[in-house]
Amino acid sequence: MDLKLLERTLAELGEPAYRAGQVWRWAARGADRFGSMTDVPAALRDALEQTVPFSTLALEREARARDGTVKALFLTGDGKPVEAVLMRYRDGRRSLCLSSQSGCPLTCSFCATGQMSFGRNLTASEILDQALHFRRHAGAVDHAVFMGMGEPMMNLDAVLGACSLLPDVGVANRRTAISTVGWIPGIERLTESPMPIRLAFSLHAADEALRSELMPVNDRYPLADVLAACERHYERKRRRVFVEYVMLAGVNDSHAQAVQLARLLDPRVYKVNLIPFNPTRSRFDASSPKAIEAFRRVLSREGISATVRLTRGREIDAACGQLAARSSRRGQPSPLGGGGGGGGGGSTATVAWATLLDRLGS
Numbered sequence: 001m002d003l004k005l006l007e008r009t010l011a012e013l014g015e016p017a018y019r020a021g022q023v024w025r026w027a028a029r030g031a032d033r034f035g036s037m038t039d040v041p042a043a044l045r046d047a048l049e050q051t052v053p054f055s056t057l058a059l060e061r062e063a064r065a066r067d068g069t070v071k072a073l074f075l076t077g078d079g080k081p082v083e084a085v086l087m088r089y090r091d092g093r094r095s096l097c098l099s100s101q102s103g104c105p106l107t108c109s110f111c112a113t114g115q116m117s118f119g120r121n122l123t124a125s126e127i128l129d130q131a132l133h134f135r136r137h138a139g140a141v142d143h144a145v146f147m148g149m150g151e152p153m154m155n156l157d158a159v160l161g162a163c164s165l166l167p168d169v170g171v172a173n174r175r176t177a178i179s180t181v182g183w184i185p186g187i188e189r190l191t192e193s194p195m196p197i198r199l200a201f202s203l204h205a206a207d208e209a210l211r212s213e214l215m216p217v218n219d220r221y222p223l224a225d226v227l228a229a230c231e232r233h234y235e236r237k238r239r240r241v242f243v244e245y246v247m248l249a250g251v252n253d254s255h256a257q258a259v260q261l262a263r264l265l266d267p268r269v270y271k272v273n274l275i276p277f278n279p280t281r282s283r284f285d286a287s288s289p290k291a292i293e294a295f296r297r298v299l300s301r302e303g304i305s306a307t308v309r310l311t312r313g314r315e316i317d318a319a320c321g322q323l324a325a326r327s328s329r330r331g332q333p334s335p336l337g338g339g340g341g342g343g344g345g346g347s348t349a350t351v352a353w354a355t356l357l358d359r360l361g362s
């Protein structure tokens with residue numbers, strides 16, 4: 001829901017300041033239309049139905065994997081593709097993978113999003129609408145990672161704005177992670193922010209030359225400088241930084257490269273997540289499970305804690321940018337309404353709109 005449009009509309013209708021917070025709380029708890037917001041006057045609900053679209057995003061396509069992973073492809077009002085994923089885990093955790101941009105201006109060579117053209121930054125409302133979609137259709141959600149399309153640190157105002165409201169949807173800041181290629185100004189801003197959001201750093205190669213080949217952004221923000229910024233982040237926040245490392249067969253998965261990575265990282269500061277590569281239309285292949293496990297063992301022998309990230313939704317192209325890339329190969333996608341799904345929970349909260357807007361950072 002375009003929260004700024006909502007605010008403007010309510011102001012024009014002469015509504016009291018608490019109304020916007022009231023409407024937002026309903027949406028955050030999974031309401032699927034203004035009509036179900038029973039403590040909002042009926043005439044106002046009708047007026048809102050006429051003037052404020054319930055979501056800034058139209059659902060274009062949805063894919064479900066056997067493991068419960070759901071991936072949604074949306075279009076913004078101006079027709080830009082946006083992807084988001086819901087991952088369900090056996091321990092009950094329900095994690096959202098959110099996009100911060102449509103496409104991505106960076107060109108990491110193994111990433112499907114990096115191969116498509118950059119659209120634009122998403123607004124805070126467009127980020128929140130990804131979360132609200134799953135909240136409406138799949139129930140409670142409790143974790144979020146900015147690991148969908150885009151580089152969140154290049155759109156940090158909107159990302160932090162969305163993070164300030166995500167707790168109302170069920171996702172505490174402590175259970176939210178922002179993943180970055182190593183965009184230093186953004187890392188520094190996150191370090192200064194009071195929000196206890198986890199920092200994740202996509203490292204992918206301990207060697208500067210190889211890293212520049214995989215991630216051209218390394219020429220702008222070299223690995224050594226990014227690690228220094230991550231360490232300052234740790235000093236200030238006292239929360240470990242997660243290093244993301246996508247495993248590419250014969251490229252970055254050798255024994256020697258594991259040793260080099262381990263020696264680069266301070267074990268107090270970093271925890272490594274090894275990510276099985278989700279094959280895209282690129283020159284890269286996934287490392288074998290055996291190679292990934294061997295790499296992990298070297299890291300832990302060298303004192304670096306490392307886990308292998310579970311692969312979710314592989315058969316539905318759940319990796320970054322894959323669904324949008326595939327859809328655009330089939331020709332221009334056409335908007336398709338969202339709608340349907342579960343009703344809202346009750347809400348007695350009356351958050352003043354000023355507070356909401358402050359939290360959104362506008």
Ligand code: SAH
Nearest residue numbers: 111147150151179180181202244277278319
């Ligand atoms: N731009 C940010 C966030 C988006 S990508 C970043 O780079 O961190 C989120 C993670 O998915 C990154 O670690 C990225 O390298 C990884 N990734 C991209 N394409 C992938 C693929 N095909 N398989 C597995 N991981 C991938």
